[in-house]
Amino acid sequence: MSQTITFFLGGEELGVQGVSPATTLLDFLREHRGRTGTKEGCNEGDCGACTVLLAHVEGPENDLVYRAVNACITLLPAVHGHWVVSVEDLGQAPDRLHPVQDAMVRRHGSQCGFCTPGFVMSLAAMHLDGAPVEQAETYIAGNLCRCTGYGPILAAAGDSVAAPEDPAFSAKVHAAKDWLIARRADDDGLFYEHGDERYDAPVTLDALLRLRQDHPGATIVAGTTELGLWLNKDLQDFPHLISPTRVSTLTAVDFRSDGTLVIGGAATYEQAWPKLSQVIPEGQDWFERFASMQIRQQATIGGNIVNASPIGDGPPLFLALNAEVELASTRGSRVVPLAAFFTGYKQTELASDEVLTSILIPRRPENLQFAALKVSKRRDQDISAVMAVFAWQADGEQLTGVRLGFGGMAATPQLAGNTQAVLEGKALTPALIDEAVDTLASDFSPIDDLRASAWYRMEVSRNLLRTELEQTLASRGEAAAA
């Protein structure tokens, strides 16, 4: 049971005490370790200037897994047990550059240079993952450059992606991996105190639930991609944080024998997607447009749901998939349909002693037609004006199991109940499509805000629904003609 934040940095083990648990990794690197290569741009996870890698080992073979994250919204206790790789760990001399740095120089991928360490770290993640060059835009979608332009940076990605490993960096990898393997078996949680502040990260569900019961005033923190902004931008205090992210059952993602997909309440979007994509391969675009890789490597689906934002991208999708959530406390656990979980603007069913422990997604029905459509001003790294997710079974003539999940249209993520009732069990015709599209106005009264006007939100939702229904109708016509 560690009371010291322990991690591997710069070739050695560091044990940290005497700093606030609300210290960000960015501030620690810059102010306590003089690692000023990692930059602060936005301080809210948007620009990627602070990108660093966190590495851990997993699986029976102790595979080394890297995650690119935004150090500005990563709390120092969250790196306990990890290898922290910042830009200083890549090449440091002009004649000893990492292949990614070398390619950035040769391709003129830097002008003012402020964004450059962040891009280099994202491209280093791509290089270490052995990802194909086609994924370069996915890797750098969370990095903003205001002066170079992205062409030279993408060219550098292309040049470096298949470059051999840098021997100097490989030596660091070996040392870090030995350290990670040696301490893997000993992880029995972190219980860190500094003055009146606490950060508890137990490794068992029992311990997590007991902490939740004994400290109802404490705040659960998972990926910090919401809470980090409340700290950095709203300057809120969180004197006692409790993290579920070290409980292995809460980060597991697996199918049950009945085909239900069970996503642990502390699994990140990147951890969940390999299995979730087996249920909804049509959701690839939705997934890639959820924030950036850095955010998806940290953001949990549980945090997205509990946050209950009306403009979150996950809740409408899970509503359309007829998901349930499991809520647990020392009193026991209960399963609540997601549609009953959201009770008002940013209000949920979660009691003060409960933790969201899993998201349950039923087996994909036969003949499911599914579409997840995000409307935002920018393609990447933007918040939705409208999120529309449509699911129905096209069995024979009729539509059944119709579920239409919407975000950005009401105070909570919500199903379009009246419109669903119009379509359910009916044979699709042009007249029925008109009726369904008209009924949508009775389900929602969206608001004007900086992302979109109420008129635009309603109009775009109607058009998305019409397009999907018309495509279903057309595909039936083609099937009948064949």
Ligand SMILES: Cc1cc2nc3c(=O)[nH]c(=O)nc-3n(C[C@H](O)[C@H](O)[C@H](O)COP(=O)(O)OP(=O)(O)OC[C@H]3O[C@@H](n4cnc5c(N)ncnc54)[C@H](O)[C@@H]3O)c2cc1C
């Ligand atoms: C740059 C940026 C881009 C973003 N883009 C998107 C986007 O495209 N789409 C989108 O939907 N969101 C987006 N977000 C919002 C955010 O990433 C998501 O809401 C994320 O899923 C939150 O999860 P988290 O683990 O980081 O939550 P945290 O910040 O750790 O916690 C959020 C809330 O959930 C509670 N909580 C977390 N886990 C549990 C649990 N297991 N049980 C009980 N309570 C819990 C916490 O107490 C807190 O109130 C973005 C955020 C940033 C910073």
Ligand code: FES
């Ligand atoms: S400083 Fe912009 S993402 Fe961290």
Ligand code: FES
């Ligand atoms: S080089 Fe100036 S912001 Fe990218």
